[in-house]
Amino acid sequence: MRMSELSAKSGVPIATIKYYLREGLLPQGRQLAATRAEYDESHLRRLRLIRALLEVGRLPVAAIKQVVAAVDDESLPLHTMLGTAHYALSPAVEHEHTEEWASALQAVDRLIAARGWHITPGAPARAELAQTVVRMRHLGLPVDLHPYAEAVDRLVKEVEMDKIPFDAPRDTAVEALVLGTVLYGRALDALRRLAQESESARRLGVSPPPAPDASAATAPPA
Amino acid sequence: MRMSELSAKSGVPIATIKYYLREGLLPQGRQLAATRAEYDESHLRRLRLIRALLEVGRLPVAAIKQVVAAVDDESLPLHTMLGTAHYALSPAVEHEHTEEWASALQAVDRLIAARGWHITPGAPARAELAQTVVRMRHLGLPVDLHPYAEAVDRLVKEVEMDKIPFDAPRDTAVEALVLGTVLYGRALDALRRLAQESESARRLGVSPPPAPDASAATAPPA
DNA sequence: ATCACTGGATAATACCGCTATCCATGCAGG
DNA sequence: CCTGCATGGATAGCGGTATTATCCAGTGAT
Structure with missing residues (x-):
């Protein structure tokens, strides 16, 4: 398919697709001539991956670039791939070597130990x-x-690990890993807020189930 | 204390504090004279709240403004306050009235019903x-x-709801609600990734991830 | 009275995701 | 073959956001 078709099918503007090509998020199409290139399903899929990471996962473009590079690197083991996704998801916290920091880190490590987790120090x-x-x-x-x-x-x-199709082709498994981390992360967060709202309504008593001041809870900016 | 002291204690640059004052995130100090104002512990606390929402919660300044306005509004019931926090946390998804959307919304509502949650439609x-x-x-x-x-x-x-000090002064309870939602949300996400890494290492059982460094972000030549 | 410092107003900056403009093709229809 | 609209690629610009730099007049300790 051509770029315009790719754009139509994905809903991403052509100019933006060009931008992703420039940034290396999206692989170049097959060059047919100087002003003609052909794209296929893999490009469409990649585009959807990019948009999911961008819009749902809130990953900056630079981080997405890292992720797709890792996805495309056939030599990377799955576990390492997951590490890359995690790295891209994490917002580079700056180490202040203070007392508080050391103490907090210690608390985290105690928690990790208590759960029996095996975590690399650089996580x-x-x-x-x-x-x-x-x-x-x-x-x-x-x-x-x-x-x-x-x-x-x-x-x-x-639940989560059982869903990863380890026996499927590598790129399928890889995408499931990355997307599972990112999309289910958001889903979990949204679900938590739903649970909070429900429980808050119950305890703080917006009395009857058919909410009287329903709109108030999510009232738009004043 | 004066602005410079507030800056020193909070770690926030003076210019940034001035910006927050302009934006109404931080209440004005007590005016002593035309070029002299006094700030107190409440300002320091508010500043820490702002930075937590900003850096940990990733809330845009405009959303934080909404939140602090709600925090300061004594007449707002706690439950409504939580709704405001949730609203600020959510990234304004645009409704496309497509078939897929309707179907997804239906699935979400089934889930909500299955759990017996009481959720306002505008959540x-x-x-x-x-x-x-x-x-x-x-x-x-x-x-x-x-x-x-x-x-x-x-x-x-x-766990969560039991921790909210409903009997404490309103602003304490309110902050606990907002911060609980935001900070524990991040914590939960980080914990999930830790669990994933641990479990991934166990199942895919291999060498530790590469601990990628920041320079790699721009290093790879396409 | 002086001078370092303060607070406030205004303008500039940095970064980021995206978009508009140009231009040399290139295929399609006549 | 020739014409004309669409394409892909390179470059520059836009709009939003959080922050920072510059100016300036007022203040208080010396």
Whole structure:
């Protein structure tokens, strides 16, 4: 198919597709002539991957570039691939070597040990979590992550990993890994807020089930 | 304290503090004279709240403005306050009234019903989740959110809500609500990635991930 | 009175994702 | 073959956002 068709099928403007080509997010089409190139289903699929990572996962374009590079690198083991996705998802927390930081990191490592997890020291999520703990303490929030760790531990072990099609072609498995991390991450977050709203309504008593001030809860900016 | 002291204690540059004052994120200090104003602990605390929402929660400044306005509005019930936080957290998904959208929304509503949740139709998380489902289907991912819903449901009911100090002064409770949503949301996400890494290492059982460095972000020559 | 410092107003900056403009093709219909 | 519209590629520009730099007049300690 040609670029215009690719654009039509994906809903991404041509100018934007050109941008992705420039940035190396999308592989070049098969060159037919100086002003003619052909794209196929793989480009369409890649485009959907990009948009999902961008719009749902909120990944910056530079990070997506990393991810697709890893996806395309056939020599990369799946586990490493997952690490790349995690790295792209993590927002580069700057290490301040303060007392608080060390303490928070220690707390995180205790939690990791308590769950029996095996985590490499360079894992981005480790630093990110430590950073979050620092913030929580700054603000005087009670910090108890154990129930959260237990919940995701079960989820990952009992559900998520079983869904990855390890026996499928590599790119399929890889996409499932990356997309699972990103899309289900968002889904989990949205679900949590739904649960919160429901429980909040129940406890703080917007009394009857047929919500009286339904619109108030999500009222648009004043 | 003066602005420079506020800056020193919070780690936020003076110019940035001035910006927050302009934007109404941070209340004005007590004016002592034309070129002299005094700030106190409440400003420091507010500044930390802002930075937490900004850096950890990734909220845009405009959304933070909404949140602090709600926090400061004494007349707002707690439940409504939570709704405001949720609204600020959600990234305004645009409704395309397509077939897929309707179907995804239906699936989300079935899930909500299955869990017995009480959710207002305008809940931002509802649309966000539907959007995510649409993307998942586009990409051919299997979509089964039930285990996720169950996990967060338990978490919210058994842990999160019990931590909110409803009997404390309003602003304390309000901050706990907002920060709980935002900070624990991030924490949950980071924990999930930790669990994934651990489980991935166990199942795919291999060498540790490459601990990619920041320079790699721009290094690869296409 | 002086001078370093403060707070406030305004303009400039950096980055990012995207978009508009140009231009040399290139295929299609006559 | 010739004409004309569409294509792909290169380049420059736009719009939004968070932040920062510049100016300036007022203040208070010395």
